[in-house]
Amino acid sequence: MSEPIIVGVDGSRAALAAVLWALDDAARRARDLRIVHVVAPSVHGGQPYERALDDAVREEGERMLAEAAALAAESRKDVRVSTELLYGNTTEILRAQAVDAAAVVVGSRGVDGFAGLLLGSVGLGLAGHVAGPVVVVHGAPAIVQGEIVAGVDPGDAVHPALDYAFEEARARGARVRVVHAWDVPAGRSGTETIAQATQERVRTVLTPWTKRQPGVAVTVSVVRGKPVAALCEASARADLVVVGSRGRGVIRSAVLGSVSHGVLHYAACPVAVVRPRVRTD
Numbered sequence: 001m002s003e004p005i006i007v008g009v010d011g012s013r014a015a016l017a018a019v020l021w022a023l024d025d026a027a028r029r030a031r032d033l034r035i036v037h038v039v040a041p042s043v044h045g046g047q048p049y050e051r052a053l054d055d056a057v058r059e060e061g062e063r064m065l066a067e068a069a070a071l072a073a074e075s076r077k078d079v080r081v082s083t084e085l086l087y088g089n090t091t092e093i094l095r096a097q098a099v100d101a102a103a104v105v106v107g108s109r110g111v112d113g114f115a116g117l118l119l120g121s122v123g124l125g126l127a128g129h130v131a132g133p134v135v136v137v138h139g140a141p142a143i144v145q146g147e148i149v150a151g152v153d154p155g156d157a158v159h160p161a162l163d164y165a166f167e168e169a170r171a172r173g174a175r176v177r178v179v180h181a182w183d184v185p186a187g188r189s190g191t192e193t194i195a196q197a198t199q200e201r202v203r204t205v206l207t208p209w210t211k212r213q214p215g216v217a218v219t220v221s222v223v224r225g226k227p228v229a230a231l232c233e234a235s236a237r238a239d240l241v242v243v244g245s246r247g248r249g250v251i252r253s254a255v256l257g258s259v260s261h262g263v264l265h266y267a268a269c270p271v272a273v274v275r276p277r278v279r280t281d
């Protein structure tokens with residue numbers, strides 16, 4: 001069987017938005033959907049309680065799963081949906097689930113955060129930590145824009161964001177907008193030449209994807225400025241923004257580059273952070 005799409009729920013509205021996003025994606029990609037809720041085992045005197053004794057917590061978890069499954073069933077009938085209640089640390093369990101998943105989807109926040117929190121600990125603990133796509137869904141789905149934004153740095157050795165962006169675009173019949181932002185100190189001469197050369201480099205990087213997927217329309221936006229600002233601005237007219245987990249600009253031990261981190265917080269649409277399945281470093 002092909003790997004399912006996993007979505008985590010915690011009873012929050014953001015998680016239900018994530019369920020709907022994951023459900024549509026499962027339909028587009030002919031995958032099953034697995035809805036997961038993770039319960040922390042109660043601890044007493046340092047010992048976890050017997051699971052069976054923890055009835056109230058389990059029932060509450062089952063209720064959340066049933067609510068999410070009912071929403072999915074109401075929304076569409078063409079996806080096989082299962083639910084699973086798991087015990088442990090939410091981030092650790094979802095990381096483990098991601099190993100055999102096509103993608104992991106979560107809400108940008110959940111039930112615990114304070115007012116104004118933009119990104120909860122679960123999205124932050126997954127993005128860049130697991131191989132493959134982690135999708136963080138902000139709020140309810142907006143109107144369909146028909147555009148997938150991919151953030152690309154032509155200096156990177158690999159471009160996992162392009163794989164996922166082109167797959168999503170093909171599955172949706174959408175176009176891809178490749179965004180690259182660059183900057184030099186104000187007043188420096190020769191910026192026209194740099195802009196042209198950068199545009200050329202981005203197009204060269206894109207060639208294998210445009211060849212492989214000739215049916216997907218592509219626009220290249222090479223803009224002068226900060227990458228997070230450029231990508232978040234583009235996100236206002238996109239259905240999804242896709243970024244890699246890190247570029248060459250971060251220290252090697254960092255799991256999430258500053259651009260991915262910023263986009264996860266401020267994008268106006270769902271964000272996919274894609275780490276290559278096979279590490280190249």
Ligand SMILES: Nc1ncnc2c1ncn2[C@@H]1O[C@H](COP(=O)(O)OP(=O)(O)OP(=O)(O)O)[C@@H](O)[C@H]1O
Pocket residue numbers: 007008009010012014015016018036037038039090105106107108109110111112113114117119120121122123
């Ligand atoms: N116990 C859980 N089981 C499964 N998925 C969860 C669980 N808790 C959160 N999630 C997923 O993660 C998303 C974000 O929730 P998260 O817990 O990160 O934010 P929060 O509750 O606002 O803040 P905090 O980081 O303080 O918990 C939720 O929308 C949901 O998709």
Ligand SMILES: [Mg+2]
Pocket residue numbers: 010110111112113120
């Ligand atoms: Mg939480």
